[in-house]
Amino acid sequence: MKKKMIGVFLIACDVILVNLAIFLAFYLRFDGAFNTGIASPYWDVYKDNIFSLTMLKIFIFYVFGMYKNLWKYASIEELFQIVLTSFVANAGVVTYMVISQQVLPRGIYILAFIMDVILIGSMRLSIRATRGIKENSLFSFGRRKEFKRVMIIGAGQAGALVIKELKNHDNLHSKAVAIIDDDDSKLGARINGVPVLGDRYHIKKVAEAKKIDEIIIAIPSSCKKEIKEIVEECSKTKCRLKIVPGIYELIDGQVSIKKIRDVDIEDLLGRDPVKVDLDEISDYLQDRIVLVTGGGGSIGSELCRQIAGFNPKKLIILDIYENNAYDIQNELLRKYPDLNLEVLIASVREKTRIEEIFKQYLPEMVFHAAAHKHVPLMENNPQEAIKNNVFGTKNVAECAHEYGVKRFVLISTDKAVNPTNIMGATKRVAEMIIQSLNIISKTEFVAVRFGNVLGSNGSVIPLFRRQIAEGGPVTVTHPEVTRYFMTIPEAVQLVIQAGAMAKGGEIFVLDMGEPVKIIDLARNLIRLSGFDPETDMPIKVTGLRPGEKLYEELLMEEEGLESTKHEKIFIGKPVFTDLKLLHRELDILKELIGENREEIKEYMVKMVPTYKRTS
Missing domain, CATH: 3.40.50.720 (NAD(P)-binding Rossmann-like Domain)
Structure with missing residues (x-):
C-alpha cells in the first residue's frame, strides 16, 4: 500500500513538473512574453494539447519504470534513466505533434527536454538527499547508536x-x-x-x-x-x-x-585454491559407477559432492549411519536432479553384505572413506578400531579385487606414519592390505595420506567453537602440539586428483603446507569470535591424551618421496607387499579381537614395527 501511495505521489508531481518544464521553455524561448505577439499562437497550441501531451509523457515515464524505483536509494544509474526517459518522452511529444500536424518551435522541444531532466531529476534526487540528511541529523542521534x-x-x-x-x-x-x-x-x-x-x-x-x-x-x-x-x-x-x-x-x-x-579459520591458512586437472579427472570419473564408503562422513560426503559434478554413470553412497546418508542424499538430489544416485545403508564389517553390493552394482571406482578416526576413543576401544579400519578395509578391498574394480582409493592419515596410537596403527595395516593386494590384482590399489581437515566431525575447530559459545575455557592438550591442516574441499580435490594419477601400489602424500600450533589456532579462533585470548576467554592446557603425538608426520623414512606433476601431491614407495604373511597375521589378529585390549595392542606392535605404544 505504501509503495502504491508513493507511486501516486510521484505521478502527481510529474504532472505538475512536465507542464512547468514547458512553461519555463516558453518563458526562456520568448523572453517571458509567451502569451502575446508571436508566441501567442504557439501557446494556444500547447493549451489545446495540454492533456494529451501530459498523459503521453506520464505513460512513457511509467513504461520506463520511473515509478518502480526506490528513489531513496537513487544513484548515477537512476540519473541516466531520467535523462533517457525524458528524451524518449519529448521525442514522443514531437512525434505526436507531427502526426497531428501541429507546430511548436524546435527550441521549445529542446528546452522542455532540458527542463524535464532538471526538474524531475532534482525532485527524485532530493528524496535521496532528504534520506541522507535524516540519517545524519541530530534528531536521529538516538537511532544512529x-x-x-x-x-x-x-x-x-x-x-x-x-x-x-x-x-x-x-x-x-x-x-x-x-x-x-x-x-x-x-x-x-x-x-x-x-x-x-x-x-x-x-x-x-x-x-x-x-x-x-x-x-x-x-x-x-x-x-x-x-x-x-x-x-x-x-x-x-x-x-x-x-x-x-x-x-x-x-x-x-x-x-x-x-x-x-x-x-573463518580457513582464511588463516594462507593457501591459494587447489588447481586440478579437470580433463584427467573427468576421464576416470565420467560415465563410471563410483562407490564411496563412509559417504555420509566429513570426507566421504565432500567426495560425493565433487564426484557428482563429474557426471558419473551412477554414484553409490554407502554408510552405516542413516542420518548422515540421508542428509547428503537430499543435498545432492537438490543440486544434481539428474544424478543417478543410490544410497545404501550397510557396514563394511559385514563381508556378505559388501559382496552382495559389489555383485549387484559392479562399481568401477571405489573411494574407501569408512573408518573410525577418534584417537582417544579408539585407544579405549581397540577392538572396534580393528573391526572397522582393518577388517572393514580388507572386506571392501577383497571385493574390489574379486569383482574387477578398476581403481581403489583408500583415504588414509598422517597418523599411520610411526603411529603412537591404535587408530594410526590400524590405518597403517589398512595401507599394508591394499599395497599387498595390488601385487596380485588387476585393480589399481592406492592410498592417499593427509593430516587434519578443518571443520570435520570430531576435529578441534567444532570443539573450540562450542567452548567459545559456552564462554570458555578453550582447552588445548599441550602448548607445543602442532598439526597439519587442510580444508575439507581442498583435501578432497587432491584425493580425486591423486586417484586420477594412480598406477597401483602408491601411497600419495598431500602437501599440507606448514604445520600449525593448536594453541595458535585456538587464539585465532577466539579473536575471530570477537574476544581477547586469555583476557576475555581463558585457554586451559589439559595434558596430552592417550596415544596423542606432539607433532604428526606424513612419510616414513623408508618410503622415500617422489614428486608428481602436481605440485601438492607426492608419492611414497610401497614398503609392504607380502600378502601371505599379512593374511597369517590378520588371522591371528581376528582371533584376538575378543581378548583383552593389552594383547590386541601388543600384537599390533608386532604387525606394525613402527608402532610405538604410549598407552
Missing part, C-alpha cells in the same frame, strides 16, 4: 559496492565510516562519502579511533596469503570480521551483501 560502525578493507570496486549496499539496506543497521587500502595514492580520498584513512598497518589504530564494530574485507581478487596477513592484522582488534569471497568462490563474479560471509 543502533547502527554498527563498519570499516571496509579495500578501496576498489568491491569496496565501493559494499559501501553502496550498506547504504541501500537499512535493515542491516550498518554504516561504513572508514576505508583501509594499501595504495598510498588513495589516502585521504573518499568513496561514496567514506574516507580512506590508512593502510593495513593502521587497522587497529583506525578501529579504535572510529569505534569500529565490524570489519569487512572487500578485496576478492587478492591471494590467500595476502588475505591471511590482513586477517591477522584485523584479529588484533575486537571487531567482528566478514569477508567478500574470493573471485574463485563468486561463481557469477558479482559482489552483494548476501555473499559476504564471516571470516
Whole structure:
C-alpha cells in the first residue's frame, strides 16, 4: 500500500513538473512574453494539447519504470534513466505533434527536454538527499547508536559496492565510516562519502579511533596469503570480521551483501585454491559407477559432492549411519536432479553384505572413506578400531579385487606414519592390505595420506567453537602440539586428483603446507569470535591424551618421496607387499579381537614395527 501511495505521489508531481518544464521553455524561448505577439499562437497550441501531451509523457515515464524505483536509494544509474526517459518522452511529444500536424518551435522541444531532466531529476534526487540528511541529523542521534560502525578493507570496486549496499539496506543497521587500502595514492580520498584513512598497518589504530564494530574485507581478487596477513592484522582488534569471497568462490563474479560471509579459520591458512586437472579427472570419473564408503562422513560426503559434478554413470553412497546418508542424499538430489544416485545403508564389517553390493552394482571406482578416526576413543576401544579400519578395509578391498574394480582409493592419515596410537596403527595395516593386494590384482590399489581437515566431525575447530559459545575455557592438550591442516574441499580435490594419477601400489602424500600450533589456532579462533585470548576467554592446557603425538608426520623414512606433476601431491614407495604373511597375521589378529585390549595392542606392535605404544 505504501509503495502504491508513493507511486501516486510521484505521478502527481510529474504532472505538475512536465507542464512547468514547458512553461519555463516558453518563458526562456520568448523572453517571458509567451502569451502575446508571436508566441501567442504557439501557446494556444500547447493549451489545446495540454492533456494529451501530459498523459503521453506520464505513460512513457511509467513504461520506463520511473515509478518502480526506490528513489531513496537513487544513484548515477537512476540519473541516466531520467535523462533517457525524458528524451524518449519529448521525442514522443514531437512525434505526436507531427502526426497531428501541429507546430511548436524546435527550441521549445529542446528546452522542455532540458527542463524535464532538471526538474524531475532534482525532485527524485532530493528524496535521496532528504534520506541522507535524516540519517545524519541530530534528531536521529538516538537511532544512529543502533547502527554498527563498519570499516571496509579495500578501496576498489568491491569496496565501493559494499559501501553502496550498506547504504541501500537499512535493515542491516550498518554504516561504513572508514576505508583501509594499501595504495598510498588513495589516502585521504573518499568513496561514496567514506574516507580512506590508512593502510593495513593502521587497522587497529583506525578501529579504535572510529569505534569500529565490524570489519569487512572487500578485496576478492587478492591471494590467500595476502588475505591471511590482513586477517591477522584485523584479529588484533575486537571487531567482528566478514569477508567478500574470493573471485574463485563468486561463481557469477558479482559482489552483494548476501555473499559476504564471516571470516573463518580457513582464511588463516594462507593457501591459494587447489588447481586440478579437470580433463584427467573427468576421464576416470565420467560415465563410471563410483562407490564411496563412509559417504555420509566429513570426507566421504565432500567426495560425493565433487564426484557428482563429474557426471558419473551412477554414484553409490554407502554408510552405516542413516542420518548422515540421508542428509547428503537430499543435498545432492537438490543440486544434481539428474544424478543417478543410490544410497545404501550397510557396514563394511559385514563381508556378505559388501559382496552382495559389489555383485549387484559392479562399481568401477571405489573411494574407501569408512573408518573410525577418534584417537582417544579408539585407544579405549581397540577392538572396534580393528573391526572397522582393518577388517572393514580388507572386506571392501577383497571385493574390489574379486569383482574387477578398476581403481581403489583408500583415504588414509598422517597418523599411520610411526603411529603412537591404535587408530594410526590400524590405518597403517589398512595401507599394508591394499599395497599387498595390488601385487596380485588387476585393480589399481592406492592410498592417499593427509593430516587434519578443518571443520570435520570430531576435529578441534567444532570443539573450540562450542567452548567459545559456552564462554570458555578453550582447552588445548599441550602448548607445543602442532598439526597439519587442510580444508575439507581442498583435501578432497587432491584425493580425486591423486586417484586420477594412480598406477597401483602408491601411497600419495598431500602437501599440507606448514604445520600449525593448536594453541595458535585456538587464539585465532577466539579473536575471530570477537574476544581477547586469555583476557576475555581463558585457554586451559589439559595434558596430552592417550596415544596423542606432539607433532604428526606424513612419510616414513623408508618410503622415500617422489614428486608428481602436481605440485601438492607426492608419492611414497610401497614398503609392504607380502600378502601371505599379512593374511597369517590378520588371522591371528581376528582371533584376538575378543581378548583383552593389552594383547590386541601388543600384537599390533608386532604387525606394525613402527608402532610405538604410549598407552
